Amino acid sequence: MAGFDKVVxxxxxxxxxxxxxxxxxxxxxxxxxxPEGLIKQIKKMxxxxxxxxxxxCGVDDxxxxxxxxxxxxxKVIASYVGENALFEQQLLSGEIDVELTPxxxxxxxxRAGGAGIPAFYTATGYGTPIAEGKDVKEFDGRPYILxxxxxxxxxxxxxxxxxxxxxxxxxxxxxxxxPMAATAGKITVAEVEEIVEPGELEPxxxxxxxxxxNRVIKGNFxxxxxxxxxxx
Amino acid sequence: xxxxREQVAMRVxxxxxxxxxxxxxxxxxxxxxxxxxxxxxxxLQSENGLLGMGQYPTKAELDADMINAGKETVxxxxxxxxxxxxxxxxxxxxxxxxxxxxxxxxxxxNGNIASWxxxxxxxxxxxxxxxxxxxxxxxxxxxxxxxxHGESKLLxxxxxxxxxxxxxxxxxxxxxxxxxxxxxxxxxxxxPGVSVDEIISKTAxxxxxxxxxxxxxx
Numbered sequence: 132m133a134g135f136d137k138v139v140x141x142x143x144x145x146x147x148x149x150x151x152x153x154x155x156x157x158x159x160x161x162x163x164x165x166p167e168g169l170i171k172q173i174k175k176m177x178x179x180x181x182x183x184x185x186x187x188c189g190v191d192d193x194x195x196x197x198x199x200x201x202x203x204x205x206k207v208i209a210s211y212v213g214e215n216a217l218f219e220q221q222l223l224s225g226e227i228d229v230e231l232t233p234x235x236x237x238x239x240x241x242r243a244g245g246a247g248i249p250a251f252y253t254a255t256g257y258g259t260p261i262a263e264g265k266d267v268k269e270f271d272g273r274p275y276i277l278x279x280x281x282x283x284x285x286x287x288x289x290x291x292x293x294x295x296x297x298x299x300x301x302x303x304x305x306x307x308x309x310p311m312a313a314t315a316g317k318i319t320v321a322e323v324e325e326i327v328e329p330g331e332l333e334p335x336x337x338x339x340x341x342x343x344x345n346r347v348i349k350g351n352f353x354x355x356x357x358x359x360x361x362x363x
Numbered sequence: 364x365x366x367x368r369e370q371v372a373m374r375v376x377x378x379x380x381x382x383x384x385x386x387x388x389x390x391x392x393x394x395x396x397x398x399x400x401x402x403x404x405x406x407l408q409s410e411n412g413l414l415g416m417g418q419y420p421t422k423a424e425l426d427a428d429m430i431n432a433g434k435e436t437v438x439x440x441x442x443x444x445x446x447x448x449x450x451x452x453x454x455x456x457x458x459x460x461x462x463x464x465x466x467x468x469x470x471x472x473n474g475n476i477a478s479w480x481x482x483x484x485x486x487x488x489x490x491x492x493x494x495x496x497x498x499x500x501x502x503x504x505x506x507x508x509x510x511x512h513g514e515s516k517l518l519x520x521x522x523x524x525x526x527x528x529x530x531x532x533x534x535x536x537x538x539x540x541x542x543x544x545x546x547x548x549x550x551x552x553x554x555p556g557v558s559v560d561e562i563i564s565k566t567a568x569x570x571x572x573x574x575x576x577x578x579x580x581x
Contacts, residue, residue: 160411160448161434163427186448213487214434222486231486234410235452235494242449254497255456258475258528261493291428303428303445304412310447338447354427360435362419 137297137347138326142172145320145348149178154283156241156316157185158309161357165194166289166322168350174198184208184281186308191217193355210234236278238311243280245314250279286316293323297344298337313343322350364556365537371505373398373581375464375535378503379405386495388465389433391505395464408460410491412451415443456498463499467506469521472568474531474543477523496527508536508565515567517548538562547571552579
């Protein structure tokens with residue numbers, strides 16, 4: 132009996148069941164708080180025609196950017212893709228489709244998707260190109276646009292600590308989109324720095340309850356920094 | 364003389380008030396943090412999930428898990444809070460952030476702003492800018508008054524794809540401070556040594572000049 136034990140022993144087991152055409156929702160902001168090993172496993176599996184939902188798409192040789200090398204991604208839903216030359220190339224040549232989405236709307240699309248809310252109205256983007264074709268409704272005299280939520284076959288997230296039951300704790304700003312992404316996957320996989328026994332995490336300090344998490348794997352992280360800035 | 368980037372930031376810093384929660388965009392807005400008056404406290408919000416952004420770390424403090432929205436390594440100030448992206452944008456979209464300062468390519472006399480896309484040239488994405496301009500209580504735009512080729516960035520109507528509509532209240536350029544209301548730019552201050560005529564000639568949109576226009580005090 133596995134009970135609530137979500138821990139898997141290999142990256143193969145962590146991403147088992149991922150298939151061509153799936154939608155993957157990924158946590159992370161730039162290269163901060165990304166499930167590095169799970170992304171490498173997707174590259175290894177060479178799964179194609181993927182839709183990737185993530186704030187950014189990594190850089191050319193790290194993070195989600197490595198899935199561009201073998202043209203595994205069909206579509207990206209992101210708020211900012213400016214760090215990636217390969218992405219720009221594939222976009223301009225029409226090999227990849229991008230749905231640029233305001234960062235707050237993207238977070239809310241994931242949150243709503245995970246919470247069973249199919250759509251929501253927001254003022255963000257009203258009167259801009261992203262409002263084209265979307266329903267507009269006024270509330271209290273202000274116009275809002277209708278945005279649909281997002282769910283995916285898989286969500287891949289990075290946490291600091293997990294217990295065997297999949298309860299997750301994030302560290303500093305490596306939290307970012309990870310908690311929302313974790314709620315929006317049919318199968319949610321968490322790659323973590325440390326796995327502890329149930330009971331070792333303080334219940335009131337848990338960011339993502341284990342009910343959202345299907346698989347947990349202990350990862351090895353490079354934790355690359357995109358812009359090292361220091362005051363000395 | 365047109366203001367330097369630092370001087371534009373110094374002038375914007377005069378708009379800060381004690382107890383303000385402020386989001387500073389990338390570029391000149393980031394510099395505003397260096398000129399917060401000593402006698403007030405402000406807290407900087409970074410939309411990747413940090414309220415209370417501190418200074419850059421020392422080499423010894425460097426931490427890959429601690430970055431700002433520009434993906435630079437930072438520290439947390441005393442009393443900071445860290446939270447997820449949905450909470451971060453609930454603060455922004457819910458109108459809890461007092462002031463947003465951001466750059467732009469163009470602003471028009473109706474307070475519309477274009478800051479994220481130049482068709483066929485620059486398609487990087489809007490990041491959090493559309494949320495910020497739709498949600499902040501007060502928005503100040505910093506930019507040069509005219510492009511390198513002398514074309515005005517203060518227009519009757521923006522020509523580039525918009526980031527938000529009817530949202531910009533104030534603009535601080537290298538030449539002037541202007542308010543945007545009732546479908547026009549209102550000249551409030553001019554940079555030291557810059558004439559009203561120069562500002563008029565570099566403002567393509569409707570510009571109202573009411574009496575003597577004082578010079579900025581920096």
